[in-house]
Amino acid sequence: MGKVHVLDHPLIQHKLTFIRDVSTGTKEFRELVDEVATLMAFEITRHLQLQEVTVETPVGPAKSHTLAGKKLGIVPILRAGLGMSDGILKLIPAAKVGHVGLYRDPETLKPVEYYVKLPSDVAEREFIVVDPMLATGGSAVEAITSLKKRGATNIKLMCLIAAPEGVEIVQEAHPDIDIYLASLDEKLNEKGYIVPGLGDAGDRLFGTK
Ligand SMILES: O=P(O)(O)OC[C@H]1O[C@H](OP(=O)(O)OP(=O)(O)O)[C@H](O)[C@@H]1O
Numbered sequence: 001m002g003k004v005h006v007l008d009h010p011l012i013q014h015k016l017t018f019i020r021d022v023s024t025g026t027k028e029f030r031e032l033v034d035e036v037a038t039l040m041a042f043e044i045t046r047h048l049q050l051q052e053v054t055v056e057t058p059v060g061p062a063k064s065h066t067l068a069g070k071k072l073g074i075v076p077i078l079r080a081g082l083g084m085s086d087g088i089l090k091l092i093p094a095a096k097v098g099h100v101g102l103y104r105d106p107e108t109l110k111p112v113e114y115y116v117k118l119p120s121d122v123a124e125r126e127f128i129v130v131d132p133m134l135a136t137g138g139s140a141v142e143a144i145t146s147l148k149k150r151g152a153t154n155i156k157l158m159c160l161i162a163a164p165e166g167v168e169i170v171q172e173a174h175p176d177i178d179i180y181l182a183s184l185d186e187k188l189n190e191k192g193y194i195v196p197g198l199g200d201a202g203d204r205l206f207g208t209k
């Protein structure tokens, strides 16, 4: 079974408070989501492997380290996942970015896929699927299935806020996936929104409604 990690770094938790706040406007909301994505990426890349290299400093040769091992891929789930990808790229600029376009049908709450474009070397990459919200879990399950169908074998899921219902669905459908969150909230409401959550992430990021 995949593990659930709630990233309780004080800066993440502080910024999440203002992301949740209904009085936070689009500009600030977008900036905060970007910053939290960077902080979360810092936390979830602790496992990356290093290789020893020698670098010439102004004083002489120094044994040092660079990243080694698997290449990374970031996969935002459109639209709202786009709000998190730049924040991760700030730390890992060499990562490739794939896109999975899904929207949640407002009546059935089922995900509808409308776009998929991934890097060509899918099987060689470690992927971080990103979306601010893990609600019923349908979108995340569909996005991960889509990646696996195309050959991905190493995937993490990173979301700002999840409902317990969504976590359970992802764990059942994809028991190999670890989930990284800034908060595990209380529940879903009757419209499939996370309570207390932050409202509609896509609308708050892009100023639509
Ligand atoms: O866990 P689920 O119940 O599937 O819900 C979560 C999905 O809903 C939101 O996207 P939405 O469908 O609103 O699309 P958008 O990002 O284009 O606004 C959110 O960004 C997730 O992708």
Ligand SMILES: O=c1cc[nH]c(=O)[nH]1
Pocket: 080, 133, 135, 192, 193, 194, 195, 197, 198, 199, 200, 201, 202
């Ligand atoms: O609370 C929720 C649930 C799904 N999508 C959102 O943007 N917010």
Ligand SMILES: [Mg+2]
Pocket: 080, 200, 201, 202, 203
């Ligand atoms: Mg939305």
